[in-house]
Amino acid sequence: MSTSPRTLRIDIWSDVVCPWCYIGKRRLETAVSRFEHADEVEVHWHSFQLDPAHPKGHRRPVFETLAQKVGAPIAQVRAMTGQVSELAAVEGLSYDLERAVSVNTIDAHRLSHLAAAHGLGDQMHERLLRAHLGEGEIVDDPDTLVRLGAEVGVPEDETRRMLAGDEYADAVQADFQEGRRYGATGVPFFVINRAYGLSGAQPADTFLSALRTAHADTARAPH
Amino acid sequence: MPDPLLQNGTAGQPVETLPDAADDRPGTEEVTPPLMNLGSADAAVCTDGVCVL
Numbered sequence: 001m002s003t004s005p006r007t008l009r010i011d012i013w014s015d016v017v018c019p020w021c022y023i024g025k026r027r028l029e030t031a032v033s034r035f036e037h038a039d040e041v042e043v044h045w046h047s048f049q050l051d052p053a054h055p056k057g058h059r060r061p062v063f064e065t066l067a068q069k070v071g072a073p074i075a076q077v078r079a080m081t082g083q084v085s086e087l088a089a090v091e092g093l094s095y096d097l098e099r100a101v102s103v104n105t106i107d108a109h110r111l112s113h114l115a116a117a118h119g120l121g122d123q124m125h126e127r128l129l130r131a132h133l134g135e136g137e138i139v140d141d142p143d144t145l146v147r148l149g150a151e152v153g154v155p156e157d158e159t160r161r162m163l164a165g166d167e168y169a170d171a172v173q174a175d176f177q178e179g180r181r182y183g184a185t186g187v188p189f190f191v192i193n194r195a196y197g198l199s200g201a202q203p204a205d206t207f208l209s210a211l212r213t214a215h216a217d218t219a220r221a222p223h
Numbered sequence: 224m225p226d227p228l229l230q231n232g233t234a235g236q237p238v239e240t241l242p243d244a245a246d247d248r249p250g251t252e253e254v255t256p257p258l259m260n261l262g263s264a265d266a267a268v269c270t271d272g273v274c275v276l
Contacts, residue, residue, distance in 0.1 A: 018269045051272035181255040186270030197258030200266025210261040
């Protein structure tokens with residue numbers, strides 16, 4: 001797909017189990033809705049596994065996983081994530097991290113790539129984020145992924161065929177490597193027109209300012 | 224393969240390299256242009272499976 005010189009391209013690295021990624025997605029969408037040139041914005045989602053070493057097939061409540069990682073009691077983890085959930089609610093998102101289950105996200109990312117091939121990348125990423133963060137869905141379960149994919153328009157047979165093989169595994173890895181080259185050590189991570197970077201769930205005003213800066217640059221560039 | 228570059232600053236101003244993101248070792252070849260950071264440094268981010276405020 002060619003990109004017109006006046007298009008604002010936003011590349012976003014994200015994981016489907018990342019609470020800040022969903023918040024960042026909403027804040028960016030808020031910024032784009034207020035942006036004078038919203039029709040020129042083109043978003044591309046990229047895979048970034050926060051915990052690629054998580055064993056495939058291993059499922060564990062998120063609170064237990066976090067407690068082990070940070071060395072804190074579950075009560076403390078619950079309080080910490082409670083603050084995240086409150087900030088999510090401000091953005092209109094309903095988190096239920098008590099029910100969330102840690103899994104390896106490679107297959108969810110492969111599904112996102114399949115969806116993107118159908119022009120459904122944004123819808124798929126949104127659905128997977130909501131499924132994990134708000135609905136307690138197990139996002140490495142094949143039947144769950146097939147169902148979630150179908151909800152946004154990905155043909156069930158294609159998802160099953162993809163999950164049975166290793167299709168898009170290379171694309172997931174390539175995304176990760178590209179993100180690292182840009183400097184992403186965590187997510188969400190945003191790159192505008194391959195020139196401007198924003199790390200983290202920035203305020204909508206910050207995104208809007210970045211969009212305007214990038215657009216002004218584009219307008220100044222010879223074309 | 225060089226490490227990534229991510230720089231702080233605004234256009235026309237000096238830039239400051241963020242920790243863990245610079246590679247100025249001689250002999251390395253840059254393959255990805257450095258990004259101008261337009262975000263605040265304290266924005267929430269998830270790293271290594273841990274998300275903190």
